[in-house]
Amino acid sequence: MGINAKSDSEIFSESLFVTKILFFKKISFNFTVLNYEHLKFGFKILSLFCLLSILFTQCKDDDANIFRAYVEGKITYSDAKFLENPIHLVKEKKIIAETFPKESGSFVLAGPYDKGAYKFQLKNFKIKSFSTETKGCKISSDSLSIEIPDGVTYVIFNDITLK
Numbered sequence: 001m002g003i004n005a006k007s008d009s010e011i012f013s014e015s016l017f018v019t020k021i022l023f024f025k026k027i028s029f030n031f032t033v034l035n036y037e038h039l040k041f042g043f044k045i046l047s048l049f050c051l052l053s054i055l056f057t058q059c060k061d062d063d064a065n066i067f068r069a070y071v072e073g074k075i076t077y078s079d080a081k082f083l084e085n086p087i088h089l090v091k092e093k094k095i096i097a098e099t100f101p102k103e104s105g106s107f108v109l110a111g112p113y114d115k116g117a118y119k120f121q122l123k124n125f126k127i128k129s130f131s132t133e134t135k136g137c138k139i140s141s142d143s144l145s146i147e148i149p150d151g152v153t154y155v156i157f158n159d160i161t162l163k
Contacts, residue, residue, distance in 0.1 A: 069096065069113035071120050071148070073157025075105040082125055082162065090145070091118040113153055121145040126163040132156060
């Protein structure tokens with residue numbers, strides 16, 4: 001054997017080593033390709049899901065048809081306890097707006113309204129009289145509220161006097 005000559009076992013060992021390297025590179029390459037293919041497939045699924053969710057999502061047309069009931073005015077009162085109680089807009093026994101009057105007696109209420117009559121309502125104080133330019137408003141039989149007719153969305157009470 002010469003200086004550069006290798007034994008059969010050394011050649012076999014080197015060739016086995018090179019084969020192992022090539023084998024692992026092939027596996028690594030296949031794994032990378034496999035991951036890339038899964039990534040592409042996942043992206044396609046995600047894109048399809050987003051597209052379908054956009055197509056089947058419905059915009060709420062209801063919100064475009066909902067108006068606001070807006071009531072403002074001034075209440076004349078003699079008992080300061082009146083300021084401690086909230087005043088409401090009520091529709092079908094549900095409160096749609098609530099506020100507390102200012103010391104001056106002024107107030108502003110606004111809430112969702114679609115159709116039908118609603119009420120300006122006090123909790124513990126009865127209404128003696130009121131003035132407004134809005135036609136059709138009237139004091140309820142229990143005197144705790146002012147009934148506002150269907151279709152009226154904006155009311156200004158110049159003065160509401162309490163009993």
